[in-house]
Amino acid sequence: MPALPPYATRELVAGRLPLIFPEGTPNRTYCVRELAASTVFTALYIGAVEGAGHCLGPVHVYRMTEEQAAKADQTDREAYGQGVLKKNFEPQGRRWYADNTREPIRDETLRDGLVAVGAVIRREDMPTTSGLPRYALKSDFAGLFDPALEGEDLEKAITAFQTKHLSKGALARISIMLAGAAASKEGVRIIFPNGETRQLAPGPSSIISKAVIEGFAARFLEAPAVLWLSESGNKVVARDDKLAAKIGLKIEADKNLPDLILADLGPAEPLLVFIEVVATDGAVTERRKEAFFELTDIAGYAREHVAFVTAYQDRQSAGFKKTGAALAWGTFAWFASEPENIVHMRDGTSKFKKLSELIVAS
Incomplete structure (x- = not known):
């Protein structure tokens, strides 16, 4: 034996x-x-x-x-x-x-x-x-x-x-969690696309915001720029009025603003990307999407040049389990633990009607 x-x-x-x-x-x-x-x-x-x-x-x-x-x-x-x-x-x-x-x-x-x-x-x-x-x-x-x-x-x-x-995803999730836990009292350091750095308060929302600005923007935008970044306790952390004015967007701090506004200056018509960072709550719901559209409509932006993303830590997070069912159609969901991938909540206005067409398109 x-x-x-x-x-x-x-x-x-x-x-x-x-x-x-x-x-x-x-x-x-x-x-x-x-x-x-x-x-x-x-x-x-x-x-x-x-x-x-x-x-x-x-x-x-x-x-x-x-x-x-x-x-x-x-x-x-x-x-x-x-x-x-x-x-x-x-x-x-x-x-x-x-x-x-x-x-x-x-x-x-x-x-x-x-x-x-x-x-x-x-x-x-x-x-x-x-x-x-x-x-x-x-x-x-x-x-x-x-x-x-x-x-x-x-x-x-x-x-x-x-x-x-x-798995690779599990290791990524663990790294993100450990980074959040290890965030010092001085906060979370973020490097903007233009090389500028900012410091946010420690916490899960700041960790996700960092992943969005340093990871999502580089992967999914051609020429990214940060127009707006806010956090709990300090609504306006970073704001570029000149850049915002250049693309015709009037940002007002007392409006129903998201956690992040990115711009992709690469296309002939700049793309505005409204992002909600969800640690526990606050996804892009139908109500929130329409509130953001009201802001861009006033600015004269065509709706096809506006996108909405809800950013989560990962698919196992409490925030996604709580808010995933309320995501608005036509928006995107992105997970910091799987940065190469993105979920499109494709609505019924799409030209693709059959599953076989969607598979080919993807």
């Missing part, structure tokens, strides 16, 4: 999961909550690790008790791993969970959480109706819970795991 992984307490597992899966990880709640810590602990406890020949089932988790979990001897751990599969087996003490926790363990913690992020593997050679255990921790993931692994060595191991197993 191969040796089991080093014994790690559930408390140690619970403490390391948020480090391994920081803010920005897809379905992070499923990967870091208590049920996830219980599942990973139990997998380590019975030796359900890639290549070891043992598998975990939800039954191993919901039948675990505090008394059993405290037995660190290999013989006790092996006995539990095998015995729990027997119908009449009951470990000493009170169970962690009831039998009806089977579904959250299987569907949320494992399938949508740890399997989805590459921390757990699942046997696919078994019938879906089989009740036999089928899950095991990836070996490099299991290694992150060795109590002897600490400090800088632990940090390096976690980084290596994230780089190998988390």
Whole structure:
């Protein structure tokens, strides 16, 4: 019988999961909550690790008790791993969970959480109706819970795991979250298209604004310029009256203005881009779109030379989940974690009517 992984307490597992899966990880709640810590602990406890020949089932988790979990001897751990599969087996003490926790363990913690992020593997050679255990921790993931692994060595191991197993989008989301958390009291430094720099207050909205000005504008505008930038607590942060006057737009601070107004000076007719930055709320809804159109109509702008973008941190963010359904047709949605992509809320006025035409056009 191969040796089991080093014994790690559930408390140690619970403490390391948020480090391994920081803010920005897809379905992070499923990967870091208590049920996830219980599942990973139990997998380590019975030796359900890639290549070891043992598998975990939800039954191993919901039948675990505090008394059993405290037995660190290999013989006790092996006995539990095998015995729990027997119908009449009951470990000493009170169970962690009831039998009806089977579904959250299987569907949320494992399938949508740890399997989805590459921390757990699942046997696919078994019938879906089989009740036999089928899950095991990836070996490099299991290694992150060795109590002897600490400090800088632990940090390096976690980084290596994230780089190998988390998707490009997930890593981007994590980087954005970490940048927001690390923003100093001095604020977030933004470099404008003309090379000018400005400092915004720290916070998620400032991080998204930085991504819009430094990333979105460069990717999606030919010759970008910033006409207006505002933030909570300081409505007008940056404003170029001469440039605004040059393109015929009269900006008034007491009007219903967006967080950002960009201009693309590349086309023969400049394009105005109204952008709402959403950390929690404030997307470009139909009402907001019409309010912005009122401003550009007065300025004499043709509506085909005006665009609207709602900028989010990522598709997993609370802001997008809250406001995505209210996005106005004919507008765009952009995610800082996936900067090369953009979502077009194409309305019924489009010349494309069939799905096949849309596929060709894209």
